[in-house]
Amino acid sequence: MTAAQRDPHPACRVHVGQGEHYVTTDPGVMLTTVLGSCVAMCLRDPVAGVGGMNHFLLPEGSGSGPDAGRRYGAYAMEVLINDCLKRGARRDRLEAKLFGGGRMFDSLQDVGRANADFAERFLRDEGIPLAGGSLRGAGGRRVQYWPVSGRALQRPVTDHTPPVPTARPVVVADAGAVELF
Amino acid sequence: MSAAAAIHTLIVDDQASMRALIRTSMQQLGFREFREAGDGEAGLRHMIAQPAHLIISDFNMPNLDGLGLLRAVRAHPPTSKAAFIMLTGRADRDLVARAVQFGVNNYLVKPFTVAQLKEKVETVFGPLT
Numbered sequence: 001m002t003a004a005q006r007d008p009h010p011a012c013r014v015h016v017g018q019g020e021h022y023v024t025t026d027p028g029v030m031l032t033t034v035l036g037s038c039v040a041m042c043l044r045d046p047v048a049g050v051g052g053m054n055h056f057l058l059p060e061g062s063g064s065g066p067d068a069g070r071r072y073g074a075y076a077m078e079v080l081i082n083d084c085l086k087r088g089a090r091r092d093r094l095e096a097k098l099f100g101g102g103r104m105f106d107s108l109q110d111v112g113r114a115n116a117d118f119a120e121r122f123l124r125d126e127g128i129p130l131a132g133g134s135l136r137g138a139g140g141r142r143v144q145y146w147p148v149s150g151r152a153l154q155r156p157v158t159d160h161t162p163p164v165p166t167a168r169p170v171v172v173a174d175a176g177a178v179e180l181f
Numbered sequence: 182m183s184a185a186a187a188i189h190t191l192i193v194d195d196q197a198s199m200r201a202l203i204r205t206s207m208q209q210l211g212f213r214e215f216r217e218a219g220d221g222e223a224g225l226r227h228m229i230a231q232p233a234h235l236i237i238s239d240f241n242m243p244n245l246d247g248l249g250l251l252r253a254v255r256a257h258p259p260t261s262k263a264a265f266i267m268l269t270g271r272a273d274r275d276l277v278a279r280a281v282q283f284g285v286n287n288y289l290v291k292p293f294t295v296a297q298l299k300e301k302v303e304t305v306f307g308p309l310t
Contacts, residue, residue, distance in 0.1 A: 068294065070198075071206075071291075071292045071293065071294075074196065074198045074199050074292070075291045077198075078196055078270070079270055081196070082270065085243070091195070122198055125198045125201070127197075
C-alpha cells in the first residue's frame, strides 16, 4: 500500500452526484458519494491502475415500456465502462464493488432493491466479478472510493438530528410567601 | 407475417446486456431473426459468412469500432447494401458526420426508447406494420 493509498486526506476529493460518473488514473483521487436507494458501481482494472464510479437511479413510470429502466441502467454502466477502457483498462480485468440500494421508505415498491437487483444482474450478464460492497438494507450510506487501489469505505447516514436544547424552567429561590387561601 | 419478421438483423455491441435489450426492443417491433456479435471484427465475420438485411451497431467497441465495421461492410460488395443504424452514447456531431460520409442509414442515441428505435428503423425500411 502506498502513502497515497493510506492518506486520509487525499490530494483530490471528487463528489459523484446522481447521474454522474468519474474515471481516473490518479492514486491520490478519492471519489465520494451519498446513496439512498441509488446504486454506485465502483469499477477498476487493478493492472492498468484505472478506475471510477457512477451513481444511478433507474427511472420509474417513464411510460417507455417495461424495459425503460434496464435501458437507462445499462447505459449508465456502459459510459463508466467505456471511459475506463479509453483510459487503458481491459474488459477481462475489470472488477466491481456495488453500494447502495437502500430501502428509504416503507412503501410497497422497494426502489432500492430494484436498483440493487439490476446492478448485480448486470455484472453477472457482463461477466464482471463482484469484489465487494454493500447493497440493500435500510437507510443511506456515504461511500468513499479510491479507484486506483480499490479501497472503499462506507458510513451509514442517518436522519437523526441532535435534540434542540430547551430552556430550563427558571426556579426562583425565594419567591416569598405563598398564600393558599 | 409482418415486414419486420422477414428482416434479418445483426446486433453488434460489446456489452451483452445492451445486445439483449436491443433484441428485446426489436422483438417488440415484430423482428424475429437475430444474430449477435461482441465487436466489429466478429460482426464483420458474421456479415461475410451470411449477410444480414440490417445491422444495429454500437460505436465504441474493441478491435474494430462501429465506424470501422461500417466502412468494411460498405467496401464488401455482398454486404454493401445492408442497412446500417449506428448507436452512439451521445449525439456526437463529428461521429455522425463521419458515419454519414461512410454511408450510415441512421443513428440512435442511447439510452433509447422502443418508439425511437421504431422511428429510426422505419426511416430505413418504411412502416413496419
